[in-house]
Amino acid sequence: MREIRLKARAKINLTLDVTGKREDGYHLLETIMQTVALYDGIYMKKLEKPVIKLKTNLPWLPTDARNLAWKAANLMRETFGIKEGVFIEIDKRIPVAAGLAGGSTDCAAVLVGMNRLFGLGLSEAQLEEVAGRLGSDIPYCIRRGTVLCEGVGEVMTNVAHPCPDCYVVLAKLPVSVSTASVYKQLRWQEIEQHPDTKAMLKAMEEKDVAKMGKLLSNVLETVTIELHPRIAKIKARLMELGAEGALMSGSGPTVFALFTDRAKARKAAALVKREFALKDCLATRTYRVRRELRGEHNNDRNKIQHQYK
Ligand SMILES: C[C@](O)(CO)[C@H](O)COP(=O)(O)OP(=O)(O)OC[C@H]1O[C@@H](n2ccc(N)nc2=O)[C@H](O)[C@@H]1O
Ligand SMILES: Nc1ncnc2c1ncn2[C@@H]1O[C@H](COP(=O)(O)OP(=O)(O)OP(=O)(O)O)[C@@H](O)[C@H]1O
Numbered sequence: 001m002r003e004i005r006l007k008a009r010a011k012i013n014l015t016l017d018v019t020g021k022r023e024d025g026y027h028l029l030e031t032i033m034q035t036v037a038l039y040d041g042i043y044m045k046k047l048e049k050p051v052i053k054l055k056t057n058l059p060w061l062p063t064d065a066r067n068l069a070w071k072a073a074n075l076m077r078e079t080f081g082i083k084e085g086v087f088i089e090i091d092k093r094i095p096v097a098a099g100l101a102g103g104s105t106d107c108a109a110v111l112v113g114m115n116r117l118f119g120l121g122l123s124e125a126q127l128e129e130v131a132g133r134l135g136s137d138i139p140y141c142i143r144r145g146t147v148l149c150e151g152v153g154e155v156m157t158n159v160a161h162p163c164p165d166c167y168v169v170l171a172k173l174p175v176s177v178s179t180a181s182v183y184k185q186l187r188w189q190e191i192e193q194h195p196d197t198k199a200m201l202k203a204m205e206e207k208d209v210a211k212m213g214k215l216l217s218n219v220l221e222t223v224t225i226e227l228h229p230r231i232a233k234i235k236a237r238l239m240e241l242g243a244e245g246a247l248m249s250g251s252g253p254t255v256f257a258l259f260t261d262r263a264k265a266r267k268a269a270a271l272v273k274r275e276f277a278l279k280d281c282l283a284t285r286t287y288r289v290r291r292e293l294r295g296e297h298n299n300d301r302n303k304i305q306h307q308y309k
Contacts (some may be wrong), residue, residue, distance in 0.1 A: 001117055002046050002075055007309060008109035009144065009287055010100040011137070012168065012249045012256045015083050015195035015216040018188040026136070026152045027183050031198055034163050035144040035287040036256075038170065040106055042069075044113040045138035051085040052077070058092045066259035076114035079130065086117065095172045095280040099179075099250030101137045108141030112308045113308065115193070123230075124305040128156075137250075145306065146287035161205035163212070163286050167265035170252040170299035171234050171272050172280040179222055182251040185223045194219065213245025218259070224252035231255055232235070234276060241268035254280075 001059045013031050021026040047053065052073045055064040064070060074084050080165035088110060094102035111131055115122045122130075124142060130139035136153040147164035149155065195217035203211035225248070234255045235246040242264045243257035259265035265283040289306040 004044050004113050004117055005115055006042045006109045006293065008042050008105040009035050009037065009039045010094045010102060010105060011140065013218055014216060015200050016220060017097060017195045017197065018186060018219050021188065023157055026187060029150060031149050032197065033147050034147050034199055036284050037170050037287045038284040039095050040096055042106065042109045042113060043089040044117055045087045046117055047085035050083060053087045056090040056092050061076055061092065067214050068103040069110045069168050072107045072110035073114060075130065075134065076111060080120055095254065097171045097176050097249065098254040099252045101141060104135055104137040106139040107134055108132055109139050111142065127258060146295045152180065157202060159204065162210055162288060164207040165286055165288060167211045167259040167262050167283060167285050169257045169259065169265050169269045170254055170282050171278055173228055174279055175228055175253050177252045181253040182220055182223045186207050186220065191219050202225050209244050211257055213258050216245040216247035218247050220251050221248045224248060228253055233291050234272060238268055238270055241271060243275065
């Protein structure tokens, strides 16, 4: 194989709880992550020269070692002794620094791409292990779908009854939020309202999007909404426009809203985009992965893999 095209998809957090803090300062999480259809296009081609060349459609995005996609290619070359080089082109469509794991998902796609281009034969579990060395959301971006993530995100359990298909409006305020500073400002021991993760899993099992909407909850909202109160206004407006629920994703500032009706979702996205003068506001949908048992025949859900496309 000389070249490959992949879709690096964005994620939202349907619930996000902080349950403690590690000695190194990282916060312990309990979060249900969900992939959405919105993606960055990734094109990769082998190069004879031993170099990593990166190109993107956003002129201000770094294309050197500061880019997570570059880091992914570099780590794979070093770890597996790959002599050839690689050209990577990213068609960036996921808003940057938005709480949608845009950089992490590009990174994950490049790990998958390197594995296939150079015929390394790594399993999904092995790729997740490599991914964990590059960032906390990256193992999830390899696995995708509806996943309960604990630890700092690396302890993953596939959800037995994944999120029912529905429409998702993503609305990003034109402000940048530093994930590190949000966690730093969070007084996690004083959190009063924790998400009900079990109830959310049950609502998904019942395919009840209305119930899911009511259970959306993210403890990081307390910090980011204080900094940017317009996040709360966008949430309220999306609810007025017929959303089943609305929440900030990750550390923000993107708000997502769940809809059961496609036309309503598209109309809400168009209105919110205009009313709040947003550059990034669009309607997408949840993305479902088809998992299949590969190798051992046992009931361990985490051994059930999917074909990353
Ligand atoms: C908010 C989430 O996106 C939820 O999915 C993730 O927890 C954040 O993942 P991320 O953007 O990949 O974050 P990283 O780049 O790993 O971390 C940025 C900084 O946030 C803080 N951080 C991050 C993750 C975590 N569980 N606890 C933390 O305290 C650390 O100071 C870290 O240096
Ligand atoms: N491939 C990439 N795409 C986007 N940003 C990247 C990439 N590589 C590195 N970055 C840097 O990472 C920073 C965070 O961008 P990213 O889009 O990953 O944030 P995010 O959506 O908030 O992620 P998360 O949800 O994991 O916190 C940006 O400021 C950007 O300079």
